[in-house]
Amino acid sequence: MKLQSSYIKHLQKSIMQEFILGSGVMHSIMKTVNQVAKYDVNVLITGESGTGKELLAKIIHLQSPRSENPFVPVNSGVLSGLMFEDKLFGHEKGAFTGAIRQEKGCFEMADKGTLFLDEVSELPLKNQVDFLRFLEDFCFQRIGGNDLIEVDIRIISATNKDLKDEVKKKLFREDLFYRLHAVPIYIPPLRDRKSVIPKMVDHFLNQCAVNFKKPKPTIKPAVIELFLRYDWPGNIRELKNLLERIFILNDDDVIGLAQLPSDFAWHFKEPHCIKDLEEIRKNAEKKAILDVLYRLAGNKEKAAKTLNISPRTLRHKIQKYNIKVERSLKPFKKV
Ligand SMILES: Nc1ncnc2c1ncn2[C@@H]1O[C@H](COP(=O)(O)OP(=O)(O)OP(=O)(O)O)[C@@H](O)[C@H]1O
Ligand SMILES: [Mg+2]
Incomplete structure:
Protein backbone atom coordinates (compact mmCIF):
# COMPACT_ATOMS: atom_id res chain seq x y z
CA MET A 1 0.00 0.00 0.00
CA ILE A 187 25.82 2.73 16.85
CA PRO A 188 27.92 3.18 19.99
CA PRO A 189 26.46 2.35 23.42
CA LEU A 190 25.00 5.16 25.52
CA ARG A 191 27.88 4.93 28.04
CA ASP A 192 30.25 6.09 25.27
CA ARG A 193 28.17 9.20 24.53
CA LYS A 194 26.91 10.18 27.94
CA SER A 195 26.94 13.88 27.09
CA VAL A 196 23.64 13.29 25.27
CA ILE A 197 21.88 12.12 28.46
CA PRO A 198 20.54 15.53 29.67
CA LYS A 199 19.08 16.19 26.22
CA MET A 200 17.54 12.73 26.05
CA VAL A 201 16.05 13.05 29.54
CA ASP A 202 14.40 16.30 28.55
CA HIS A 203 13.16 14.76 25.30
CA PHE A 204 11.68 11.65 26.95
CA LEU A 205 10.00 13.72 29.69
CA ASN A 206 8.40 15.90 26.98
CA GLN A 207 7.23 12.72 25.26
CA CYS A 208 5.80 11.36 28.54
CA ALA A 209 3.95 14.62 29.19
CA VAL A 210 2.27 14.37 25.78
CA ASN A 211 1.59 10.62 25.93
CA PHE A 212 0.31 10.51 29.50
CA LYS A 213 -1.32 13.95 29.48
CA LYS A 214 0.39 15.16 32.64
CA PRO A 215 2.55 18.25 33.24
CA LYS A 216 6.26 17.76 32.67
CA PRO A 217 8.15 17.67 35.99
CA THR A 218 11.50 19.38 36.47
CA ILE A 219 14.44 17.14 37.08
CA LYS A 220 16.97 17.93 39.80
CA PRO A 221 20.66 18.23 38.80
CA ALA A 222 21.54 15.51 41.35
CA VAL A 223 19.49 13.02 39.31
CA ILE A 224 21.22 13.98 36.08
CA GLU A 225 24.55 13.60 37.89
CA LEU A 226 23.58 10.07 38.89
CA PHE A 227 22.44 9.30 35.35
CA LEU A 228 25.85 10.43 34.11
CA ARG A 229 27.57 8.08 36.55
CA TYR A 230 25.53 5.06 35.48
CA ASP A 231 26.59 2.87 32.54
CA TRP A 232 23.15 2.05 31.07
CA PRO A 233 23.64 -1.57 29.97
CA GLY A 234 20.17 -1.45 28.37
CA ASN A 235 21.16 1.78 26.59
CA ILE A 236 18.52 4.25 25.42
CA ARG A 237 15.66 1.82 25.93
CA GLU A 238 16.65 1.53 29.62
CA LEU A 239 16.78 5.31 30.05
CA LYS A 240 13.44 5.78 28.29
CA ASN A 241 11.73 3.02 30.31
CA LEU A 242 13.11 4.34 33.60
CA LEU A 243 11.84 7.85 32.91
CA GLU A 244 8.42 6.52 31.90
CA ARG A 245 8.26 4.55 35.15
CA ILE A 246 9.24 7.57 37.25
CA PHE A 247 6.79 9.74 35.35
CA ILE A 248 3.85 7.38 35.81
CA LEU A 249 4.52 6.52 39.45
CA ASN A 250 5.05 10.10 40.69
CA ASP A 251 2.67 12.98 40.96
CA ASP A 252 5.32 15.39 42.28
CA ASP A 253 6.33 18.23 40.00
CA VAL A 254 9.98 17.58 40.74
CA ILE A 255 12.07 14.49 40.12
CA GLY A 256 14.75 14.27 42.78
CA LEU A 257 16.75 11.40 44.22
CA ALA A 258 13.76 10.44 46.38
CA GLN A 259 11.67 9.80 43.28
CA LEU A 260 14.10 7.25 41.82
CA PRO A 261 12.88 3.66 41.99
CA SER A 262 14.75 1.66 44.64
CA ASP A 263 16.10 -0.88 42.14
CA PHE A 264 17.79 1.94 40.23
CA ALA A 265 18.98 3.85 43.32
CA TRP A 266 20.49 0.58 44.57
CA HIS A 267 23.28 0.88 41.99
CA PHE A 268 24.59 3.92 43.89
CA LYS A 269 24.27 2.73 47.47
CA GLU A 270 27.35 3.56 49.49
CA PRO A 271 28.97 0.23 50.21
CA HIS A 272 28.70 0.70 54.03
CA CYS A 273 28.29 -2.97 54.65
CA ILE A 274 31.28 -3.96 52.58
CA LYS A 275 34.40 -4.27 54.71
CA ASP A 276 37.87 -4.03 53.34
CA LEU A 277 39.31 -7.12 51.70
CA GLU A 278 41.69 -7.90 54.56
CA GLU A 279 38.81 -7.97 57.03
CA ILE A 280 36.73 -10.16 54.74
CA ARG A 281 39.67 -12.57 54.42
CA LYS A 282 40.23 -12.70 58.20
CA ASN A 283 36.55 -13.35 58.92
CA ALA A 284 36.41 -16.10 56.30
CA GLU A 285 39.57 -17.72 57.69
CA LYS A 286 38.31 -17.62 61.26
CA LYS A 287 34.96 -19.10 60.23
CA ALA A 288 36.64 -21.91 58.24
CA ILE A 289 38.96 -22.84 61.15
CA LEU A 290 36.10 -22.87 63.65
CA ASP A 291 34.01 -24.95 61.31
CA VAL A 292 36.70 -27.58 60.71
CA LEU A 293 37.64 -27.80 64.39
CA TYR A 294 34.02 -28.29 65.31
CA ARG A 295 33.57 -31.07 62.74
CA LEU A 296 36.80 -32.80 63.79
CA ALA A 297 36.00 -32.54 67.50
CA GLY A 298 38.90 -30.19 68.13
CA ASN A 299 41.61 -32.43 66.59
CA LYS A 300 44.13 -29.77 65.55
CA GLU A 301 46.34 -32.14 63.58
CA LYS A 302 43.48 -33.39 61.42
CA ALA A 303 42.14 -29.83 61.10
CA ALA A 304 45.52 -28.60 59.80
CA LYS A 305 45.57 -31.43 57.25
CA THR A 306 42.02 -30.66 56.10
CA LEU A 307 42.86 -27.00 55.73
CA ASN A 308 46.12 -27.88 53.96
CA ILE A 309 48.29 -25.88 56.38
CA SER A 310 50.96 -26.94 58.85
CA PRO A 311 49.95 -27.56 62.51
CA ARG A 312 52.23 -24.65 63.39
CA THR A 313 50.35 -22.25 61.10
CA LEU A 314 47.05 -23.49 62.51
CA ARG A 315 48.25 -22.87 66.06
CA HIS A 316 49.37 -19.40 65.06
CA LYS A 317 45.98 -18.58 63.51
CA ILE A 318 44.07 -19.99 66.49
CA GLN A 319 46.06 -17.63 68.67
CA LYS A 320 45.73 -14.70 66.26
CA TYR A 321 41.95 -15.03 66.00
CA ASN A 322 41.58 -15.84 69.69
CA ILE A 323 39.71 -19.06 68.88
CA LYS A 324 38.66 -21.01 71.93
CA VAL A 325 39.06 -24.62 70.83
CA GLU A 326 36.86 -25.97 73.62
CA ARG A 327 34.07 -23.62 72.60
CA SER A 328 34.36 -24.72 69.01
CA LEU A 329 33.61 -28.23 70.19
CA LYS A 330 30.25 -27.36 71.61
CA PRO A 331 27.45 -28.19 69.20
CA PHE A 332 25.40 -25.20 68.05
CA LYS A 333 22.37 -24.57 70.17
CA LYS A 334 19.16 -25.35 68.40
CA VAL A 335 16.64 -22.59 68.86
N1 LIG B 1 18.86 8.48 19.38
C1 LIG B 1 17.67 8.23 19.93
N2 LIG B 1 16.86 9.24 20.29
C2 LIG B 1 15.68 9.00 20.88
N3 LIG B 1 15.19 7.78 21.13
C3 LIG B 1 15.94 6.75 20.78
C4 LIG B 1 17.22 6.91 20.17
N4 LIG B 1 17.74 5.70 19.95
C5 LIG B 1 16.85 4.80 20.41
N5 LIG B 1 15.76 5.43 20.91
C6 LIG B 1 14.59 4.78 21.52
O1 LIG B 1 15.09 3.71 22.32
C7 LIG B 1 14.28 2.55 22.19
C8 LIG B 1 15.11 1.40 21.66
O2 LIG B 1 15.43 1.65 20.29
P1 LIG B 1 15.45 0.48 19.21
O3 LIG B 1 14.30 -0.46 19.40
O4 LIG B 1 15.59 1.11 17.88
O5 LIG B 1 16.80 -0.26 19.66
P2 LIG B 1 17.49 -1.56 19.09
O6 LIG B 1 18.92 -1.24 18.92
O7 LIG B 1 16.74 -2.04 17.88
O8 LIG B 1 17.31 -2.57 20.29
P3 LIG B 1 17.31 -4.19 20.26
O9 LIG B 1 18.68 -4.64 19.85
O10 LIG B 1 17.04 -4.57 21.69
O11 LIG B 1 16.23 -4.62 19.33
C9 LIG B 1 13.12 2.92 21.26
O12 LIG B 1 12.02 3.30 22.05
C10 LIG B 1 13.67 4.12 20.49
O13 LIG B 1 12.64 4.98 20.09
MG1 LIG C 1 15.62 -3.85 17.60
Whole structure:
Protein backbone atom coordinates (compact mmCIF):
# COMPACT_ATOMS: atom_id res chain seq x y z
CA MET A 1 0.00 0.00 0.00
CA LYS A 2 1.43 3.37 -1.07
CA LEU A 3 1.40 6.19 1.43
CA GLN A 4 0.54 9.76 0.47
CA SER A 5 3.54 12.05 0.14
CA SER A 6 2.16 14.60 2.63
CA TYR A 7 1.87 11.79 5.18
CA ILE A 8 5.43 10.67 4.39
CA LYS A 9 6.66 14.22 5.01
CA HIS A 10 4.87 14.20 8.36
CA LEU A 11 6.46 10.80 9.27
CA GLN A 12 9.90 12.00 8.21
CA LYS A 13 9.58 15.10 10.32
CA SER A 14 8.32 13.32 13.41
CA ILE A 15 10.90 10.52 13.28
CA MET A 16 13.69 13.08 12.95
CA GLN A 17 12.31 14.93 15.95
CA GLU A 18 12.18 11.64 17.84
CA PHE A 19 15.79 10.77 17.07
CA ILE A 20 18.21 12.61 19.36
CA LEU A 21 21.70 13.01 18.00
CA GLY A 22 23.55 15.03 20.62
CA SER A 23 27.07 13.75 20.09
CA GLY A 24 29.55 14.15 17.24
CA VAL A 25 29.58 10.46 16.50
CA MET A 26 25.79 10.42 16.04
CA HIS A 27 26.02 13.39 13.68
CA SER A 28 28.50 11.51 11.54
CA ILE A 29 26.23 8.43 11.59
CA MET A 30 23.41 10.66 10.39
CA LYS A 31 25.61 11.94 7.58
CA THR A 32 26.20 8.35 6.43
CA VAL A 33 22.46 7.65 6.74
CA ASN A 34 21.61 10.61 4.52
CA GLN A 35 24.13 9.45 1.94
CA VAL A 36 23.13 5.78 1.82
CA ALA A 37 19.38 6.36 2.05
CA LYS A 38 19.24 7.50 -1.57
CA TYR A 39 20.85 4.35 -2.94
CA ASP A 40 19.64 0.78 -3.00
CA VAL A 41 22.56 -0.64 -1.05
CA ASN A 42 22.18 -3.12 1.76
CA VAL A 43 22.95 -1.71 5.17
CA LEU A 44 24.02 -3.63 8.26
CA ILE A 45 23.41 -1.79 11.55
CA THR A 46 25.28 -3.09 14.59
CA GLY A 47 25.15 -1.99 18.20
CA GLU A 48 24.17 -3.21 21.63
CA SER A 49 20.56 -3.83 22.53
CA GLY A 50 18.54 -0.64 22.90
CA THR A 51 20.94 1.64 21.01
CA GLY A 52 18.38 2.57 18.34
CA LYS A 53 19.07 0.15 15.47
CA GLU A 54 15.43 -0.25 14.48
CA LEU A 55 14.76 3.46 14.77
CA LEU A 56 17.73 4.17 12.51
CA ALA A 57 16.57 1.55 9.98
CA LYS A 58 13.17 3.32 9.83
CA ILE A 59 14.93 6.65 9.28
CA ILE A 60 16.93 5.19 6.37
CA HIS A 61 13.72 3.85 4.86
CA LEU A 62 11.85 7.13 5.31
CA GLN A 63 14.73 9.11 3.77
CA SER A 64 14.89 6.76 0.79
CA PRO A 65 12.97 6.91 -2.51
CA ARG A 66 11.11 3.84 -1.18
CA SER A 67 9.50 5.80 1.66
CA GLU A 68 5.98 5.62 0.20
CA ASN A 69 6.17 1.84 0.25
CA PRO A 70 6.21 -0.52 3.23
CA PHE A 71 8.91 -0.96 5.85
CA VAL A 72 8.59 -4.61 6.90
CA PRO A 73 10.48 -5.79 9.99
CA VAL A 74 11.26 -9.49 10.43
CA ASN A 75 12.74 -10.91 13.61
CA SER A 76 15.14 -13.61 12.45
CA GLY A 77 15.68 -14.80 16.02
CA VAL A 78 12.27 -16.31 16.58
CA LEU A 79 11.87 -18.20 13.31
CA SER A 80 13.54 -21.27 11.90
CA GLY A 81 12.97 -23.90 9.23
CA LEU A 82 9.54 -23.97 7.63
CA MET A 83 8.24 -21.20 9.88
CA PHE A 84 10.92 -18.89 8.55
CA GLU A 85 10.26 -19.88 4.93
CA ASP A 86 6.54 -19.34 5.48
CA LYS A 87 7.09 -15.93 7.05
CA LEU A 88 9.31 -14.81 4.16
CA PHE A 89 7.96 -16.65 1.12
CA GLY A 90 4.30 -17.01 2.13
CA HIS A 91 2.25 -20.00 1.00
CA GLU A 92 -0.47 -21.18 -1.35
CA LYS A 93 -3.79 -22.52 -0.09
CA GLY A 94 -3.37 -26.18 0.92
CA ALA A 95 0.45 -26.04 0.90
CA PHE A 96 0.49 -27.67 4.35
CA THR A 97 -1.97 -28.60 7.06
CA GLY A 98 -3.55 -25.42 8.29
CA ALA A 99 -2.82 -23.41 5.13
CA ILE A 100 -6.49 -22.57 4.62
CA ARG A 101 -5.84 -19.69 2.26
CA GLN A 102 -3.10 -18.13 0.22
CA GLU A 103 -0.89 -15.94 2.40
CA LYS A 104 1.74 -13.45 1.27
CA GLY A 105 5.13 -13.52 2.97
CA CYS A 106 7.33 -10.61 4.02
CA PHE A 107 9.16 -10.55 0.66
CA GLU A 108 5.92 -9.73 -1.12
CA MET A 109 4.74 -7.37 1.59
CA ALA A 110 8.00 -5.43 1.35
CA ASP A 111 7.86 -5.18 -2.45
CA LYS A 112 9.17 -1.75 -3.56
CA GLY A 113 9.90 -1.01 0.08
CA THR A 114 12.42 -2.10 2.72
CA LEU A 115 12.81 -5.41 4.52
CA PHE A 116 14.31 -4.97 7.97
CA LEU A 117 16.02 -8.19 9.00
CA ASP A 118 16.39 -7.83 12.75
CA GLU A 119 18.72 -10.03 14.85
CA VAL A 120 20.17 -11.34 11.60
CA SER A 121 22.94 -13.27 13.41
CA GLU A 122 20.24 -15.63 14.71
CA LEU A 123 19.23 -16.74 11.22
CA PRO A 124 19.67 -20.54 11.15
CA LEU A 125 22.32 -21.74 8.66
CA LYS A 126 19.75 -23.58 6.52
CA ASN A 127 17.68 -20.40 6.16
CA GLN A 128 20.82 -18.41 5.40
CA VAL A 129 21.17 -20.56 2.25
CA ASP A 130 17.53 -19.83 1.26
CA PHE A 131 18.10 -16.17 1.86
CA LEU A 132 21.28 -16.06 -0.17
CA ARG A 133 19.54 -17.80 -3.05
CA PHE A 134 16.79 -15.19 -2.91
CA LEU A 135 19.36 -12.38 -2.98
CA GLU A 136 20.78 -13.71 -6.28
CA ASP A 137 17.81 -12.55 -8.35
CA PHE A 138 15.10 -11.47 -5.85
CA CYS A 139 12.89 -14.29 -7.18
CA PHE A 140 11.11 -16.90 -5.10
CA GLN A 141 8.10 -19.19 -4.99
CA ARG A 142 5.47 -19.27 -2.30
CA ILE A 143 5.46 -22.57 -0.39
CA GLY A 144 3.36 -25.00 -2.46
CA GLY A 145 3.36 -22.60 -5.42
CA ASN A 146 4.74 -22.94 -8.95
CA ASP A 147 4.84 -19.31 -10.03
CA LEU A 148 8.11 -17.46 -9.78
CA ILE A 149 7.53 -14.13 -8.07
CA GLU A 150 9.97 -11.27 -8.49
CA VAL A 151 10.17 -8.45 -5.98
CA ASP A 152 12.13 -5.26 -5.62
CA ILE A 153 13.29 -4.79 -2.05
CA ARG A 154 16.04 -3.10 -0.16
CA ILE A 155 17.50 -4.95 2.80
CA ILE A 156 18.56 -3.40 6.06
CA SER A 157 19.82 -5.85 8.68
CA ALA A 158 20.63 -5.38 12.33
CA THR A 159 22.46 -7.34 14.97
CA ASN A 160 23.84 -6.83 18.45
CA LYS A 161 26.52 -9.45 17.82
CA ASP A 162 29.83 -9.13 16.03
CA LEU A 163 28.77 -10.75 12.75
CA LYS A 164 32.38 -11.14 11.60
CA ASP A 165 33.03 -13.15 14.72
CA GLU A 166 29.99 -15.31 13.93
CA VAL A 167 31.50 -15.87 10.46
CA LYS A 168 34.78 -16.96 12.06
CA LYS A 169 32.88 -19.37 14.30
CA LYS A 170 31.16 -20.73 11.15
CA LEU A 171 27.74 -19.75 12.53
CA PHE A 172 27.13 -17.21 9.79
CA ARG A 173 27.86 -17.68 6.10
CA GLU A 174 30.64 -15.46 4.86
CA ASP A 175 29.01 -14.92 1.44
CA LEU A 176 25.79 -13.76 3.08
CA PHE A 177 27.72 -11.53 5.46
CA TYR A 178 29.33 -9.68 2.54
CA ARG A 179 25.99 -9.31 0.76
CA LEU A 180 24.30 -7.76 3.78
CA HIS A 181 27.24 -5.73 4.98
CA ALA A 182 27.65 -3.42 1.92
CA VAL A 183 27.43 -0.38 4.19
CA PRO A 184 28.03 -1.07 7.89
CA ILE A 185 26.80 1.38 10.53
CA TYR A 186 27.84 0.97 14.16
CA ILE A 187 25.82 2.73 16.85
CA PRO A 188 27.92 3.18 19.99
CA PRO A 189 26.46 2.35 23.42
CA LEU A 190 25.00 5.16 25.52
CA ARG A 191 27.88 4.93 28.04
CA ASP A 192 30.25 6.09 25.27
CA ARG A 193 28.17 9.20 24.53
CA LYS A 194 26.91 10.18 27.94
CA SER A 195 26.94 13.88 27.09
CA VAL A 196 23.64 13.29 25.27
CA ILE A 197 21.88 12.12 28.46
CA PRO A 198 20.54 15.53 29.67
CA LYS A 199 19.08 16.19 26.22
CA MET A 200 17.54 12.73 26.05
CA VAL A 201 16.05 13.05 29.54
CA ASP A 202 14.40 16.30 28.55
CA HIS A 203 13.16 14.76 25.30
CA PHE A 204 11.68 11.65 26.95
CA LEU A 205 10.00 13.72 29.69
CA ASN A 206 8.40 15.90 26.98
CA GLN A 207 7.23 12.72 25.26
CA CYS A 208 5.80 11.36 28.54
CA ALA A 209 3.95 14.62 29.19
CA VAL A 210 2.27 14.37 25.78
CA ASN A 211 1.59 10.62 25.93
CA PHE A 212 0.31 10.51 29.50
CA LYS A 213 -1.32 13.95 29.48
CA LYS A 214 0.39 15.16 32.64
CA PRO A 215 2.55 18.25 33.24
CA LYS A 216 6.26 17.76 32.67
CA PRO A 217 8.15 17.67 35.99
CA THR A 218 11.50 19.38 36.47
CA ILE A 219 14.44 17.14 37.08
CA LYS A 220 16.97 17.93 39.80
CA PRO A 221 20.66 18.23 38.80
CA ALA A 222 21.54 15.51 41.35
CA VAL A 223 19.49 13.02 39.31
CA ILE A 224 21.22 13.98 36.08
CA GLU A 225 24.55 13.60 37.89
CA LEU A 226 23.58 10.07 38.89
CA PHE A 227 22.44 9.30 35.35
CA LEU A 228 25.85 10.43 34.11
CA ARG A 229 27.57 8.08 36.55
CA TYR A 230 25.53 5.06 35.48
CA ASP A 231 26.59 2.87 32.54
CA TRP A 232 23.15 2.05 31.07
CA PRO A 233 23.64 -1.57 29.97
CA GLY A 234 20.17 -1.45 28.37
CA ASN A 235 21.16 1.78 26.59
CA ILE A 236 18.52 4.25 25.42
CA ARG A 237 15.66 1.82 25.93
CA GLU A 238 16.65 1.53 29.62
CA LEU A 239 16.78 5.31 30.05
CA LYS A 240 13.44 5.78 28.29
CA ASN A 241 11.73 3.02 30.31
CA LEU A 242 13.11 4.34 33.60
CA LEU A 243 11.84 7.85 32.91
CA GLU A 244 8.42 6.52 31.90
CA ARG A 245 8.26 4.55 35.15
CA ILE A 246 9.24 7.57 37.25
CA PHE A 247 6.79 9.74 35.35
CA ILE A 248 3.85 7.38 35.81
CA LEU A 249 4.52 6.52 39.45
CA ASN A 250 5.05 10.10 40.69
CA ASP A 251 2.67 12.98 40.96
CA ASP A 252 5.32 15.39 42.28
CA ASP A 253 6.33 18.23 40.00
CA VAL A 254 9.98 17.58 40.74
CA ILE A 255 12.07 14.49 40.12
CA GLY A 256 14.75 14.27 42.78
CA LEU A 257 16.75 11.40 44.22
CA ALA A 258 13.76 10.44 46.38
CA GLN A 259 11.67 9.80 43.28
CA LEU A 260 14.10 7.25 41.82
CA PRO A 261 12.88 3.66 41.99
CA SER A 262 14.75 1.66 44.64
CA ASP A 263 16.10 -0.88 42.14
CA PHE A 264 17.79 1.94 40.23
CA ALA A 265 18.98 3.85 43.32
CA TRP A 266 20.49 0.58 44.57
CA HIS A 267 23.28 0.88 41.99
CA PHE A 268 24.59 3.92 43.89
CA LYS A 269 24.27 2.73 47.47
CA GLU A 270 27.35 3.56 49.49
CA PRO A 271 28.97 0.23 50.21
CA HIS A 272 28.70 0.70 54.03
CA CYS A 273 28.29 -2.97 54.65
CA ILE A 274 31.28 -3.96 52.58
CA LYS A 275 34.40 -4.27 54.71
CA ASP A 276 37.87 -4.03 53.34
CA LEU A 277 39.31 -7.12 51.70
CA GLU A 278 41.69 -7.90 54.56
CA GLU A 279 38.81 -7.97 57.03
CA ILE A 280 36.73 -10.16 54.74
CA ARG A 281 39.67 -12.57 54.42
CA LYS A 282 40.23 -12.70 58.20
CA ASN A 283 36.55 -13.35 58.92
CA ALA A 284 36.41 -16.10 56.30
CA GLU A 285 39.57 -17.72 57.69
CA LYS A 286 38.31 -17.62 61.26
CA LYS A 287 34.96 -19.10 60.23
CA ALA A 288 36.64 -21.91 58.24
CA ILE A 289 38.96 -22.84 61.15
CA LEU A 290 36.10 -22.87 63.65
CA ASP A 291 34.01 -24.95 61.31
CA VAL A 292 36.70 -27.58 60.71
CA LEU A 293 37.64 -27.80 64.39
CA TYR A 294 34.02 -28.29 65.31
CA ARG A 295 33.57 -31.07 62.74
CA LEU A 296 36.80 -32.80 63.79
CA ALA A 297 36.00 -32.54 67.50
CA GLY A 298 38.90 -30.19 68.13
CA ASN A 299 41.61 -32.43 66.59
CA LYS A 300 44.13 -29.77 65.55
CA GLU A 301 46.34 -32.14 63.58
CA LYS A 302 43.48 -33.39 61.42
CA ALA A 303 42.14 -29.83 61.10
CA ALA A 304 45.52 -28.60 59.80
CA LYS A 305 45.57 -31.43 57.25
CA THR A 306 42.02 -30.66 56.10
CA LEU A 307 42.86 -27.00 55.73
CA ASN A 308 46.12 -27.88 53.96
CA ILE A 309 48.29 -25.88 56.38
CA SER A 310 50.96 -26.94 58.85
CA PRO A 311 49.95 -27.56 62.51
CA ARG A 312 52.23 -24.65 63.39
CA THR A 313 50.35 -22.25 61.10
CA LEU A 314 47.05 -23.49 62.51
CA ARG A 315 48.25 -22.87 66.06
CA HIS A 316 49.37 -19.40 65.06
CA LYS A 317 45.98 -18.58 63.51
CA ILE A 318 44.07 -19.99 66.49
CA GLN A 319 46.06 -17.63 68.67
CA LYS A 320 45.73 -14.70 66.26
CA TYR A 321 41.95 -15.03 66.00
CA ASN A 322 41.58 -15.84 69.69
CA ILE A 323 39.71 -19.06 68.88
CA LYS A 324 38.66 -21.01 71.93
CA VAL A 325 39.06 -24.62 70.83
CA GLU A 326 36.86 -25.97 73.62
CA ARG A 327 34.07 -23.62 72.60
CA SER A 328 34.36 -24.72 69.01
CA LEU A 329 33.61 -28.23 70.19
CA LYS A 330 30.25 -27.36 71.61
CA PRO A 331 27.45 -28.19 69.20
CA PHE A 332 25.40 -25.20 68.05
CA LYS A 333 22.37 -24.57 70.17
CA LYS A 334 19.16 -25.35 68.40
CA VAL A 335 16.64 -22.59 68.86
N1 LIG B 1 18.86 8.48 19.38
C1 LIG B 1 17.67 8.23 19.93
N2 LIG B 1 16.86 9.24 20.29
C2 LIG B 1 15.68 9.00 20.88
N3 LIG B 1 15.19 7.78 21.13
C3 LIG B 1 15.94 6.75 20.78
C4 LIG B 1 17.22 6.91 20.17
N4 LIG B 1 17.74 5.70 19.95
C5 LIG B 1 16.85 4.80 20.41
N5 LIG B 1 15.76 5.43 20.91
C6 LIG B 1 14.59 4.78 21.52
O1 LIG B 1 15.09 3.71 22.32
C7 LIG B 1 14.28 2.55 22.19
C8 LIG B 1 15.11 1.40 21.66
O2 LIG B 1 15.43 1.65 20.29
P1 LIG B 1 15.45 0.48 19.21
O3 LIG B 1 14.30 -0.46 19.40
O4 LIG B 1 15.59 1.11 17.88
O5 LIG B 1 16.80 -0.26 19.66
P2 LIG B 1 17.49 -1.56 19.09
O6 LIG B 1 18.92 -1.24 18.92
O7 LIG B 1 16.74 -2.04 17.88
O8 LIG B 1 17.31 -2.57 20.29
P3 LIG B 1 17.31 -4.19 20.26
O9 LIG B 1 18.68 -4.64 19.85
O10 LIG B 1 17.04 -4.57 21.69
O11 LIG B 1 16.23 -4.62 19.33
C9 LIG B 1 13.12 2.92 21.26
O12 LIG B 1 12.02 3.30 22.05
C10 LIG B 1 13.67 4.12 20.49
O13 LIG B 1 12.64 4.98 20.09
MG1 LIG C 1 15.62 -3.85 17.60
